[in-house]
Amino acid sequence: MSDYGDAPNHGDGAGPRGDAPHHGDGGYGGPRDGGYRGDRGYGGGDRGYGGGDRGYGGGDRGYGGGDRGYGGGDRGYGGGDRGYGGGGGYGGGGYGDRDRGYGGGGGGYGGGRHGGLGANLNRIDWDAVQKVATQWNFYKPQKPRSEEEIAAWLRENSITIYGDRVPQPMLEFSDLVAPDAIHQGFMDAGFQKPTPIQSVSWPILLNSRDIVGVAKTGSGKTMAFMIPATLHIMAQPPLQPGDGPIALVLAPTRELAVQIETETRKALTRVPSIMTTCVYGGTPKGPQQRALRAGVHVCIATPGRLIDLLEMNCTNLLRVTYLVLDEADRMLDMGFEDQIRKICSQIRTDRQTLMFSATWPREIRNLAASFQKDFVRVHIGSEDLVANADVQQHVFVVEGYHKEEKLEEILRQIGPQRALVFVKTKKSCDVLQDRLGRALRQTVLAIHGDKLQSSRDYVLDRFRKDDRAILVATDVAARGLDIKNLDVVVNYDMPLNIEDYVHRIGMLD
Numbered sequence: 001m002s003d004y005g006d007a008p009n010h011g012d013g014a015g016p017r018g019d020a021p022h023h024g025d026g027g028y029g030g031p032r033d034g035g036y037r038g039d040r041g042y043g044g045g046d047r048g049y050g051g052g053d054r055g056y057g058g059g060d061r062g063y064g065g066g067d068r069g070y071g072g073g074d075r076g077y078g079g080g081d082r083g084y085g086g087g088g089g090y091g092g093g094g095y096g097d098r099d100r101g102y103g104g105g106g107g108g109y110g111g112g113r114h115g116g117l118g119a120n121l122n123r124i125d126w127d128a129v130q131k132v133a134t135q136w137n138f139y140k141p142q143k144p145r146s147e148e149e150i151a152a153w154l155r156e157n158s159i160t161i162y163g164d165r166v167p168q169p170m171l172e173f174s175d176l177v178a179p180d181a182i183h184q185g186f187m188d189a190g191f192q193k194p195t196p197i198q199s200v201s202w203p204i205l206l207n208s209r210d211i212v213g214v215a216k217t218g219s220g221k222t223m224a225f226m227i228p229a230t231l232h233i234m235a236q237p238p239l240q241p242g243d244g245p246i247a248l249v250l251a252p253t254r255e256l257a258v259q260i261e262t263e264t265r266k267a268l269t270r271v272p273s274i275m276t277t278c279v280y281g282g283t284p285k286g287p288q289q290r291a292l293r294a295g296v297h298v299c300i301a302t303p304g305r306l307i308d309l310l311e312m313n314c315t316n317l318l319r320v321t322y323l324v325l326d327e328a329d330r331m332l333d334m335g336f337e338d339q340i341r342k343i344c345s346q347i348r349t350d351r352q353t354l355m356f357s358a359t360w361p362r363e364i365r366n367l368a369a370s371f372q373k374d375f376v377r378v379h380i381g382s383e384d385l386v387a388n389a390d391v392q393q394h395v396f397v398v399e400g401y402h403k404e405e406k407l408e409e410i411l412r413q414i415g416p417q418r419a420l421v422f423v424k425t426k427k428s429c430d431v432l433q434d435r436l437g438r439a440l441r442q443t444v445l446a447i448h449g450d451k452l453q454s455s456r457d458y459v460l461d462r463f464r465k466d467d468r469a470i471l472v473a474t475d476v477a478a479r480g481l482d483i484k485n486l487d488v489v490v491n492y493d494m495p496l497n498i499e500d501y502v503h504r505i506g507m508l509d
Contacts, residue, residue, distance in 0.1 A: 117304060118342040120311045131348055134321045138235040139206035142175035144168060157196040160383060163376030167203035170194055176202060178231060181270035189267065195220030200378050202228055205354065210375035212368050213356045216506050218484075219380055221356050222263045225249070225324050226298075230274055232322045232352070233297045244292070244315040245299040247322040248347070250340065252330040254280040254302060254453055255460060260326065261300045274298065281305045282453035289314045303331070303339035310346065317346040322354075325371075329357040329364055337367070344371060358503060387501075391508050404432070407492055408439050416442055416468040417487035422504055423472060424493035426450050432472045432492070443469040475500065483507060 150168055154161070170176055172193055173186050194202065197215045204211050205228035215221055229247040236246055251257040261278040268274050276298040277291040285308070292299070292315040299306070299315070309315060323344070325331065331340060353372045357364050360383065368375060387393070398406050411419065421436075423429050426448040433446035443466055445459045463471045464483060475495070486508055495501050 118307045118311070118339065121307065121342055121346060123345060126348055129318065129348075131350075132237055132319060134350070135235040135237075136208040138231055139203070140177045141167065141203075142170060142177070145171070158381050159196055159200060160379040161200065161376065162378075163209075163374075165207075166376055167207055169199040170202050171199055176227070178227070179234070179271070182227065182230065182268075185267050185270050188269065195224070197221055197378070197380050198224045198227070200380075201225065204376050204378070205352070206231060208352055210353045210372040211355070212360075212364070212372070212375055212377045213354070213380070214358070214360050214378065214383070215356065215380035216358055217503075218507075221326065222260050223267055225326075225354050225356065226260075226264050226267065229298065229322050229324070230268060230271060233274060236321070239295045239297065239319070241295070242316075243295060243319050244317050245296050246319050247298045247324070248317065248320045248343075249298065249300040249324040249326060250303055250306070250331070250343065251300065251326050252302070252334050252336065253327075254282055255456065256327060257300050257302055258457065264298065264300070276300065279305050279309060280453070281308075282456075285309065285312075303336045303343060306343060307339060310343075317343070318348070320347045321351045323347060323351050323371075324354045324356070325367075326356050327358070328355045328367060329359045329361065332363050332367065337363075340367075341370075358506075359499060388506050388508065391505050393505070403492065404435065407432075407490065408436065410490065411436070411440060411442075411470065414488055418463070418467050418485060419470045419488040419490060420483070420486055420507065421470060421472045421490040421492050422495070423474060426474060428493065429472050429474055436470060436472070440470070444472065445469060446472045448474040 145168060153159075153169065153171060173183060173191070176183075176194075193199075197213055197219045201211060201213055201224040205225065213221065213224065229249075233246045239246070249257075249260060251260060257278050257280045261276055264276055268276075275294075275296040277288065277296045278300045279288040279292070280302040281304055285305075288305070288309060289312065292309060310317070325340065331337070353375075355364070355368055355372070360377075360379070368377075396406055396410075407421070421432065423432060429446045429448045433444050436442075437444040443462070445463055447456055447459045451459070459471070460483075463469050467485065472492075489505050489508055491501065491504060495504065
């Protein structure tokens with residue numbers, strides 16, 4: 001694996017960190033009472049997952065059952081005289097009613113204001129909103145391992161954990177108490193064991209804790225948050241007509257949003273009852289509106305399009321109790337902080353909030369402090385920003401008018417391989433695609449922000465399937481996308497900061 005470009009010199013600090021990660025006073029297995037196991041393991045006892053009179057799906061008052069189950073009885077959610085949106089319900093009128101529906105009319109939810117994106121999203125008085133009761137008790141601790149075994153595993157995988165009452169990692173799939181359909185999905189996909197980020201995240205999330213996961217792209221982050229999301233959804237009262245999603249995943253780009261949904265659908269093939277949808281800009285809103293109005297458990301979205309659909313009263317976020325901010329650092333880089341805050345204002349504050357990021361800068365720390373409570377922070381790999389030590393880096397200093405000629409020379413020397421070439425502008429992207437396509441006997445593709453979404457999807461799919469293709473891209477593909485078996489990265493135009501450089505060459509893993 002190689003990277004070509006005007007690469008900075010990392011010196012001796014480019015390698016991984018030392019042997020034992022520092023956990024600090026409040027780190028993993030700290031001295032406080034109720035350490036990683038504690039005396040009251042979450043989900044254990046009579047009310048554990050699947051056990052006891054009130055366990056998941058069992059007993060007289062199990063999941064959706066009983067005389068006063070979700071949606072039943074005179075005062076059930078969505079039913080009778082006091083149902084959601086009915087009669088004198090929230091926003092007046094029935095959900096979706098043209099004149100007085102959710103968000104309609106002068107006094108409806110979100111109505112009566114004009115302005116920029118998100119201007120019609122009113123502040124919600126959550127004390128006045130009747131919230132659906134949320135079930136958190138659906139995890140049963142696995143058989144404990146020795147502290148020595150766990151410590152050795154953490155060192156081996158360069159994992160640092162900060163937080164109190166952190167449960168043990170799940171080193172094997174058998175440690176996860178989940179329906180057979182989920183375990184069968186692991187087998188269907190050929191997975192042998194959880195990735196490090198999955199091993200650490202699953203027990204934390206199933207304990208209903210907030211988390212900040214700092215890990216690189218391609219580390220298995222999607223399933224790290226989607227498997228717990230599935231179990232969380234299964235434990236909640238069923239969706240009723242007019243309900244919004246239970247789990248919301250925000251992503252910075254269309255490509256990443258689509259990738260998350262694709263991986264989720266693949267993993268949950270045997271769990272068809274969990275409905276997902278993906279909403280993002282650059283495509284017609286009609287199909288996305290219909291999917292949301294039909295009701296979904298999981299919504300994967302880019303911030304701007306989601307706000308558009310909320311303002312159009314296509315859905316609401318009143319049922320969201322599981323919120324994921326994926327590639328949070330990238331979202332801040334792209335200027336989405338204000339949109340994220342507007343979206344979060346529409347979600348109940350007693351939610352579970354997850355943030356995943358490739359870095360841990362001050363901006364992400366501030367965001368975590370704003371949105372999360374008593375969160376656990378997990379670092380996979382070095383806590384410092386360092387280049388991948390397994391990547392050979394070559395530097396060529398040439399005059400600007402010789403760059404294209406040098407690029408052709410490099411690509412001819414390495415021969416037909418899957419290569420990703422980064423450029424600064426959309427114009428350079430198109431020009432290089434045309435000229436390389438004529439000069440080389442390889443498929444040369446291009447992707448940038450002005451491409452139609454259908455074209456971008458086609459290009460990425462073709463690039464992933466052709467192990468001899470060259471993809472010329474702007475930074476739209478630099479972060480978040482998980483492109484497997486990439487052989488070469490060329491920084492034709494150097495990025496403006498070291499973080500983007502490290503992320504670019506990090507795609508060679």
